[in-house]
Amino acid sequence: MTHTPPSPTLIIACVDENPRMVVLLRAAKQKAKELGIGWQAIHIDQPKYMEKNKEKATLILQNLTLAEQMGAIVYHFEAHSIAKGIAGFVSRMQARPGAVFMFIGETASNRLTIFKKPLSVQLSPILPQGSIIEIITFTTQFIPPRRTWDERLWIKDISLVSMIYAMLSVASATLLIEIVDYLFPYATELQARNKPIVYMMASTLIAGRFGLMAGLVSAVAGFVIMDFFYIEPRYSLMLQNATDAMSLGLYLVASVLITLFASRNHVQNSRLRKQVHRLHSLFRMYRASLSQRSRQQVVEDLYQEIQSALGTDIIFFLPAVDNAGQLQMVYPKNMALTEEETKALALSWEKAKVTGYGSVHYPLSRYRFKPLLTGVDNKGVIAIRINETLALDPATSQLLGTTVDHIAFILERVELGQIMEKNVVSEEREKLRSMLLSSVSHDLKTPLASVIGSLSVYRSMGQSLPEEQRVILINTALEEAQRLDSFITNILDMTRIETGKIEFKKEWIKPLDMFKAVQKRLRERLKDHTVVYAPSNNNAIEVCTDSVMTSQVLQNVLDNAGKYTPPGSVINIGWHVSQAGLVVEVHDNGIGIPESHREMIFDKYTRLKRQDSQVAGTGLGLAISRSVMNAQKGSIVAGNHANGGAVFTLTFPLWRQGEEEMKAA
Amino acid sequence: MGLRNKHILTIDDTASIRTFLRISLQAQGATVYEASTAEEGERLCEEIKPDLIVLDLGLPDKDGLDILPLLKKKNADNKTAAVVVLTVRKESDTRQQALALGADAYITKPFLMEELMEVIDEKLERH
Numbered sequence: 001m002t003h004t005p006p007s008p009t010l011i012i013a014c015v016d017e018n019p020r021m022v023v024l025l026r027a028a029k030q031k032a033k034e035l036g037i038g039w040q041a042i043h044i045d046q047p048k049y050m051e052k053n054k055e056k057a058t059l060i061l062q063n064l065t066l067a068e069q070m071g072a073i074v075y076h077f078e079a080h081s082i083a084k085g086i087a088g089f090v091s092r093m094q095a096r097p098g099a100v101f102m103f104i105g106e107t108a109s110n111r112l113t114i115f116k117k118p119l120s121v122q123l124s125p126i127l128p129q130g131s132i133i134e135i136i137t138f139t140t141q142f143i144p145p146r147r148t149w150d151e152r153l154w155i156k157d158i159s160l161v162s163m164i165y166a167m168l169s170v171a172s173a174t175l176l177i178e179i180v181d182y183l184f185p186y187a188t189e190l191q192a193r194n195k196p197i198v199y200m201m202a203s204t205l206i207a208g209r210f211g212l213m214a215g216l217v218s219a220v221a222g223f224v225i226m227d228f229f230y231i232e233p234r235y236s237l238m239l240q241n242a243t244d245a246m247s248l249g250l251y252l253v254a255s256v257l258i259t260l261f262a263s264r265n266h267v268q269n270s271r272l273r274k275q276v277h278r279l280h281s282l283f284r285m286y287r288a289s290l291s292q293r294s295r296q297q298v299v300e301d302l303y304q305e306i307q308s309a310l311g312t313d314i315i316f317f318l319p320a321v322d323n324a325g326q327l328q329m330v331y332p333k334n335m336a337l338t339e340e341e342t343k344a345l346a347l348s349w350e351k352a353k354v355t356g357y358g359s360v361h362y363p364l365s366r367y368r369f370k371p372l373l374t375g376v377d378n379k380g381v382i383a384i385r386i387n388e389t390l391a392l393d394p395a396t397s398q399l400l401g402t403t404v405d406h407i408a409f410i411l412e413r414v415e416l417g418q419i420m421e422k423n424v425v426s427e428e429r430e431k432l433r434s435m436l437l438s439s440v441s442h443d444l445k446t447p448l449a450s451v452i453g454s455l456s457v458y459r460s461m462g463q464s465l466p467e468e469q470r471v472i473l474i475n476t477a478l479e480e481a482q483r484l485d486s487f488i489t490n491i492l493d494m495t496r497i498e499t500g501k502i503e504f505k506k507e508w509i510k511p512l513d514m515f516k517a518v519q520k521r522l523r524e525r526l527k528d529h530t531v532v533y534a535p536s537n538n539n540a541i542e543v544c545t546d547s548v549m550t551s552q553v554l555q556n557v558l559d560n561a562g563k564y565t566p567p568g569s570v571i572n573i574g575w576h577v578s579q580a581g582l583v584v585e586v587h588d589n590g591i592g593i594p595e596s597h598r599e600m601i602f603d604k605y606t607r608l609k610r611q612d613s614q615v616a617g618t619g620l621g622l623a624i625s626r627s628v629m630n631a632q633k634g635s636i637v638a639g640n641h642a643n644g645g646a647v648f649t650l651t652f653p654l655w656r657q658g659e660e661e662m663k664a665a
Numbered sequence: 666m667g668l669r670n671k672h673i674l675t676i677d678d679t680a681s682i683r684t685f686l687r688i689s690l691q692a693q694g695a696t697v698y699e700a701s702t703a704e705e706g707e708r709l710c711e712e713i714k715p716d717l718i719v720l721d722l723g724l725p726d727k728d729g730l731d732i733l734p735l736l737k738k739k740n741a742d743n744k745t746a747a748v749v750v751l752t753v754r755k756e757s758d759t760r761q762q763a764l765a766l767g768a769d770a771y772i773t774k775p776f777l778m779e780e781l782m783e784v785i786d787e788k789l790e791r792h
Contacts, residue, residue, distance in 0.1 A: 442723070445753040449774035450681035456778040457689040469688045476681045 008101040008132065010093055011039035014086070014119075015067060017059040017142045018105050022066060024136040028103045029070050031134075035101075040093070041067030042075045044085035059142060061358035069353065069360070074401075083122040090127065099130035107141040162210035166218040169202035174225055195230055196251040199223075203255050207262035215259035223252050281309030285406060298414050299331045302407055310400065313385035315367070317345060318411070327381065337383075341365040345381060352378045357386045370400075372408035379411040443487055443620075450480035479524070490620045493552065497627045504546040504632055508656065511575055511584055512539045514547060518555045525559060528567035534574030541575070543582050544654035549628045553636065556621035557586050557648045564646070565590035581634070582655035587647045592640040601638060602626040668695035671789060672713055675699050676706035676729070677721035677751065682774075686719060689778050703727035707735055714740045717789060719781075720768075722752040722759070730762060737767035747788035749781070 013028035015021060025041065032039035043060055068074045079085025090100055104120055120133050127133070177195055199222030207215025224237070227248060232240045239245045285305045299316050306314050318330045327349045329335065337345065344355040344362035348369035356365035367383040382404055454477040462470055496502045512533070519531055543550075561571045565588045572587040593601065602622050622636075629636040635651045673695045675686050680701070687697045698713055700706035703724040710718065718736055722729035729750065739745050747769045752759075755773045763771050770784045 442753045445774050446679055447681075449753070449776065450679065450685065452775040453682060453778055454685040457685045460779055461689060461692050465688065465692055469692075473685055473688060476684050480681050 007099065008035065008130070009037065009098040010090065010100045011035070011037065011103075012086070012090070012100060013039065013041045013067065013072065013103040014082075014105065015041050015043045015060065015063045016105060017056045017063070018107065018138050018140070019059065019142060020138050020140055021063040021105065023138070024103050024105050025063075025067050025070055025072070027134065027136060028072070031101055031103075032071075039072050040075060041072035042077075042086070042089055044082050044089075045076070045078045046080065046082065056142060058358055062360070062363070065354050065359040076401075081122075082119060083126060086123060087126045094128075097128035099132070100127055102127065102131065102133045103136060104133060105136050105138050107138045159210075162206075162214035163217060165210055166203075166206050166214040167221065169206045169218050170199065170221040170225060173198045173202040173222060174229070177230075192230070195226060196222075196247070196255075199226060200251070200255045200258060204258050204262045207259040208266050211266050212259065212263035215263050216256065219252065219255040219259050222255065223248065226251070278309045281305050282402065282406065285309075285403070285410070295411065295414050295418075296330070298410060302410065303331050306403060306407075309403070310384070312387055315383040316380065317349070317383065318380035330380075337367075338365070341367055341369075341383075344369050345383065348381045349378070356383070370404045372404060372411060374408045374412045376412070379408045379415075382407060440491060444484065447480040447484040447487070451477045451484070454480070487620070489552075490556075490624050493549075494620055494624045494627065497624070497631060502549070502631075504549060506544050507547055508542040508544055509547045509550075510539065510542050511582070512537070514551050514554055515558075515573060518551055518558055521555060522558055522562065526562045526571075529562050529565065530568075530570045531558075532570055532572050534572065537573075537575055538577075538657075540658040541577075541582060542656050542658065543652035544656075545632055545634075545652060546628075550632070553625040553628050553650065554586075556625045557636075557650070560621065560648075561586060561588035561590075561646070564588065577655065578651075580651050581653040582651070584650040584652070585647055586650075587641050587645055589645040592644060593638050593646045598638045602636070667786060668693040668789070671695045671717065672715040673697050673717045673719065673785075674706065674709055674713065674715040674746070675719045676701075676703070676724065677719070678702065678723070678725050679721070682721075682751075685778070689782075693782075701725075703729065703732045707732055710736050710746065711740075714742065714744070715746050717747045717749065717785060719749050719751055722750060722754055722763070730759075730766060733763065733766040733768060749784055749788065751776070751781075 011028055011032050013025055015025075018024075028039050028041070041064060043064055064074050064076060075089065077085065077089075079088065086102070091097070102123065104123070106118060106120070120135055123133060124131075177198055199219075203215050203218035203222060206218040227237050227239070228235060231244050231248065239248070285302055295318065299318070303314065303316065313335075315332065315335050316330045317327045320326045320328045327345070340362045341356065344365045344367070347353060347361055348355040348371050352371040352373060353359075353361065354371070355361040355369045357363060357368040359368065366385055368386050369381050369383050371381055372379040384400065454473045458465075458470060458473045458477075462473075465473075493502070515531075515533075519526065558571065565571070569589040571589075573585070574587070575582055575584040577583070602625075622638075626636050629650060633653050635649075637649050639647050639649065641647045668690060671694070673690050675683050675690075675697065677683050677686075678701045683699045683701070687699065690697045698709050698715065700709050703726050706718075706720070706724075709715075720729050720733070720736065729752070733748065733750075736748055737745050748767065749770045749772060750763050750768045751772050751774060753774045754760075760771045769788050772781060772784065
């Protein structure tokens, strides 16, 4: 019986800094195609607390970008050893252990490692059964460029503050020794033995707090001071006997070792702090995305958060609001791009590819351009300024990937939110339109029903009815026809005001004249009411307004006062000058207007809530009155009088005394 | 005088409609009562036990549909009034609802008096 090995379910390409990585990636891609499954490209960083190599990091970034473009899903993470990292990755990716096809690159030099087994040998026992490891042999390898002496000593990383602290630590240690010497002058033997320990404490503390260089400086300074002050011959760097030389040498070795460990701790701590800070930033970004706001606001907020999370410059490029195909620099604006960068940006947008720094397209750009992809479409491009720390840190590059995905998602969310809002608004408007329509049809039909009903009674039984009743029928029909006319006029006016088709004239006219004309028009309807003008009224006063439109307002107000008050009651009209202009008040003696209705009565949609209404044809009168007054920069409000009854207050900002000059309030 | 001895209640908040209904119905011999609100209509209905009620639906205090069941309740003489709904609402579900609640006829405004009379005559003969 032949045993066929299980077919691999996972293809992994291990990516490092080798310049010929494309060979390995091609092989992996080919394999994926053969097996008809996807493939992964991974790079595992080991915590290298002592190495910072920009060129190497750039190559890794380039290789990972290449893998992404070749269709791989890219992972970039940190592990203590590469073999352990791969094993962990494999178990995370598979629900149950299955065969893996690994592609590993080896060069002549790393195959000859004496201290360490080659990666392939380390891996074979820990991968699931049936796994295949394919070794690609590279003929070239990455050779780090020669470094200048200051680079090798990380002089650039040394901060003045940490050096001052290093010196202070040695000074404090010396001071401590002197104090103990003074307090216990006879314990010289004990003192001599403990001095190195005190200095070692100082350098350990400094390494833990400020890193390796500061720790080493502290250790060496401690060494020099001990030699100079405490070891015979004193006040000289010479040594008298071999024992002293040996213990001093041991001190130096021990303190350097301790400093190394302490500084490693320091590196890990600062990494952790950074990660926590970034997690917080991500969280804040997520929160920023939850509030429904405009795209611009969201982008500005994201900019702040990403800036603080990555510690580098970024630029958002999003499609123009009016032209979705054209990309715009949205935030921050007016950043200068080189020609190369502009080309990289355009390519990233058109082809939805990563371009610019560290990619194969326009690698000389200062920025890396990443498309904001949501799986549905491309929301824009984000440009990230790559500086040294950013390119080197795997945690950052991982964060970068997450962040960019997240931004795309947030922008999509904002867009969807706006579309939804727009839909809701138009739905609401549609509802209001149909309500307005049904209300208008009601307002038209009720007076029409009276006209048709009255006339049909007159036609069918006119002969048999007494004269008095025939007159009532005809008058009812006539009045209702007039009501219908005024209602239709109102609707047309409203439409014209709302669409801006009415141009308001400006003419000087006395309120008294307007009221008198309106009263004449409403003679029939106000025949049971008494209109009283306040004796305090200044009848010579004039307001600047469109007399036709404003008369319509006064008519609506007076008509209203007539309708809602019992026959025989009084309507008071008065006006006075105030800071806001000329104030005209129409006060009836009815039951007044409930507080909750004072604004609603001016809303054309209010009465929509009631299908039919007590008095036909009034629905839009007050709404129109308000439109007319507002359009002329005046106002109309409703309230109740102290002595009962409703008061409608109209304000005209422009008024003058008779023939005098115009006064503006 | 086909409506002699008939008691008819009109419930409508539009005065001009009540006016021509009154003139026409009175001329045919009916005794006409008028209400401009739902509350007044309910009260009068209990008081006068009308033979027929003309009911508008959009009343200022309540919807006509809300008082329909009360108007259709049997009075002390174990009789119920015929109810003719007069309204501007022409939606078929409002019509269905009104008929389901006991309305005997449903007429939309505007209408000719002759149309209404036909319906009234028919309903009163049946009662």
